[in-house]
Amino acid sequence: MKTNTNIFILLTVFYTVVAIAYAYWSFLVYGEMEVIGSAAIAMLAIMGSFIAFYFGKTARNFTGPEDVATANIEDGEAEVGFYAPWSWWPFVLGVTGALCFTSLAVGWWLFMIGFPLAIIGLVGFVFEHSRGLHAH
DSSP: OHHHHHHHHHHHHHHHHHHHHHHHHHHHHHSSOOHHHHHHHHHHHHHHHHHHHHHHHHHHHOOOGGGOTTOOGGGGOSOOOOOOTTOOHHHHHHHHHHHHHHHHHHOHHHHHHHHHHHHHHHHHHHTTTSSSTTOO
């Protein structure tokens, strides 16, 4: 976790420097600052700082085997979670998420199609182990 925190702090600094350099370069070339690209790169810096902050706060309460110098490789092989390899719901969620994001470029009518399908996919994904062959 500490290494991940340092990586995202480094990315935050990098994106901040790149955002400032991009804004300055666009001002020199075009005579005015290019707002969209500068804002997009600045938002990368903001998102990197959010992740670095989260990892930093989490690292204080959690020490994984990767943070202990004397840890062995097998110390980190605990079960991460259960994922159904036969499930189609993640695919449905991915397609409907892409459809909803595509609607930003194409039109809101596409969002009206994708959003209900995404809700159906989300409900199916959450409750896939509550009914049917693999119910608990």
